[in-house]
Amino acid sequence: MDDELGARLKVYEGRAATLTGTGRDPVNLPMIRHWCEAMGDTNPAYTGPGAIAPPTMLQAWTMGGLAGHEGRAAAHDEMFALLDAAGCTSIVATDCEQEYLRPLRPGDEVTFDTVIESVSARKTTKLGTGYFITTRTDVRVGPELVGTHRFRVLKYAPARPAQQPPPRPRPVVNRDNAGFWEGVARHRLLIQRCTACAALRLPWLPGCNACGGPDWDTVEASGEGTVYSYVVMHHPPFPAFDPPYAVALIELAEGVRIISNVVGVPYDKVRIDMPVRLEFRSYDDELVLPVFRVREEVAV
Amino acid sequence: MRAGEELPPLEIPITRTLIVAGAIASRDYQDVHHDAELARQKGSPDIFMNILTTNGLVGRYITDHFGPAAVLRKVAIRLGAPNHPGDTMVLTGTIEEVDGDTATVRVVGANGLGSHVTGTVTVTVPSDTVLSGGA
Ligand SMILES: [Zn+2]
Numbered sequence: 001m002d003d004e005l006g007a008r009l010k011v012y013e014g015r016a017a018t019l020t021g022t023g024r025d026p027v028n029l030p031m032i033r034h035w036c037e038a039m040g041d042t043n044p045a046y047t048g049p050g051a052i053a054p055p056t057m058l059q060a061w062t063m064g065g066l067a068g069h070e071g072r073a074a075a076h077d078e079m080f081a082l083l084d085a086a087g088c089t090s091i092v093a094t095d096c097e098q099e100y101l102r103p104l105r106p107g108d109e110v111t112f113d114t115v116i117e118s119v120s121a122r123k124t125t126k127l128g129t130g131y132f133i134t135t136r137t138d139v140r141v142g143p144e145l146v147g148t149h150r151f152r153v154l155k156y157a158p159a160r161p162a163q164q165p166p167p168r169p170r171p172v173v174n175r176d177n178a179g180f181w182e183g184v185a186r187h188r189l190l191i192q193r194c195t196a197c198a199a200l201r202l203p204w205l206p207g208c209n210a211c212g213g214p215d216w217d218t219v220e221a222s223g224e225g226t227v228y229s230y231v232v233m234h235h236p237p238f239p240a241f242d243p244p245y246a247v248a249l250i251e252l253a254e255g256v257r258i259i260s261n262v263v264g265v266p267y268d269k270v271r272i273d274m275p276v277r278l279e280f281r282s283y284d285d286e287l288v289l290p291v292f293r294v295r296e297e298v299a300v
Numbered sequence: 301m302r303a304g305e306e307l308p309p310l311e312i313p314i315t316r317t318l319i320v321a322g323a324i325a326s327r328d329y330q331d332v333h334h335d336a337e338l339a340r341q342k343g344s345p346d347i348f349m350n351i352l353t354t355n356g357l358v359g360r361y362i363t364d365h366f367g368p369a370a371v372l373r374k375v376a377i378r379l380g381a382p383n384h385p386g387d388t389m390v391l392t393g394t395i396e397e398v399d400g401d402t403a404t405v406r407v408v409g410a411n412g413l414g415s416h417v418t419g420t421v422t423v424t425v426p427s428d429t430v431l432s433g434g435a
Contacts, residue, residue, distance in 0.1 A: 056359035
């Protein structure tokens with residue numbers, strides 16, 4: 001199997017990943033206490049006068065924290081950039097080997113040097129395909145080596161490709177509005193019309209709001225309309241949608257109104273009274289929806 | 301302290317709080333250890349425990365057993381099945397080798413998915429405490 005990337009990564013073996021990093025904080029009792037609380041560790045060696053830090057905290061003293069790492073060497077960044085570019089964007093720690101030469105005590109100021117010890121050939125794991133990278137960090141207080149920390153991560157391309165965004169929700173089609181959706185499927189926006197009093201209605205309803213008449217026929221909307229009102233959705237995000245986006249109440253030329261999306265302008269350029277024209281948009285193999293495009297003469 | 305001796309198991313409920321508290325106490329702010337939504341986007345069903353917390357728990361397991369005078373020399377662990385919230389990890393240990401006052405203990409942490417951690421801890425237990433503590 002050709003592994004050109006693996007060969008390029010091999011070059012980084014033996015190179016420094018960190019050039020004398022400095023612990024963000026000296027070894028201190030509050031961080032020790034927080035650690036012990038989290039771990040449920042009640043060992044009296046970690047409290048009181050003469051307290052030592054739990055030896056397994058070794059790596060914690062070298063962590064960049066929320067502010068990130070300082071002093072990372074170019075070799076580290078280059079190697080990770082190569083992997084990211086090759087799709088190996090995920091990372092998981094697999095091994096940690098620590099040796100403790102003497103306990104760390106409050107007040108100790110640690111420095112550390114990390115070297116890229118080895119890079120594996122390309123490996124396929126349950127998580128995905130990638131490379132194991134092993135680093136070794138020597139931790140010192142002053143000139144004294146106090147511990148070593150060997151760390152192995154798998155930097156990999158996830159086996160499962162990123163999930164497709166969920167499909168847009170389906171309209172609820174029932175006996176009373178089925179004709180409307182049949183029209184939409186044929187790219188026609190049908191308005192109900194009472195056969196008794198000729199009142200138009202949208203959305204579709206079983207009876208006339210004006211005269212109570214149960215009988216109706218349809219007229220096809222011309223497609224001309226204006227923005228009657230709108231809101232911009234920022235929160236909460238809904239999986240099928242990508243906020244922010246504008247939801248508009250469109251007044252059709254026939255005088256009835258419909259809730260829809262305005263397309264052709266950014267969400268923050270939608271305005272009341274903006275002239276719009278109907279079009280039909282396919283969202284996937286099954287779903288067609290009426291949307292309203294800002295008329296070109298006013299497009300911003 | 302003799303080779304073949306088994307340590308009593310330690311059962312650790314894997315709560316969301318433990319995972320987040322361990323990540324923050326170890327200054328590990330990777331989103332997969334505190335943000336379930338982002339963890340799912342990366343293909344994980346939920347947040348999962350970071351390796352530093354597992355390391356800390358393994359160290360605690362050993363010193364809980366051998367007492368406050370025990371000195372950890374080496375902890376080497378390898379991770380397998382992730383620790384997700386709602387699971388329970390049971391740590392077990394077997395003394396593999398004893399050399400004077402220093403023991404090598406094989407540790408396994410099993411959860412509902414399988415083996416979360418396997419590793420080896422080298423610990424020195426000063427002999428006077430072995431006698432008085434009877435550990
Ligand atoms: Zn009517």
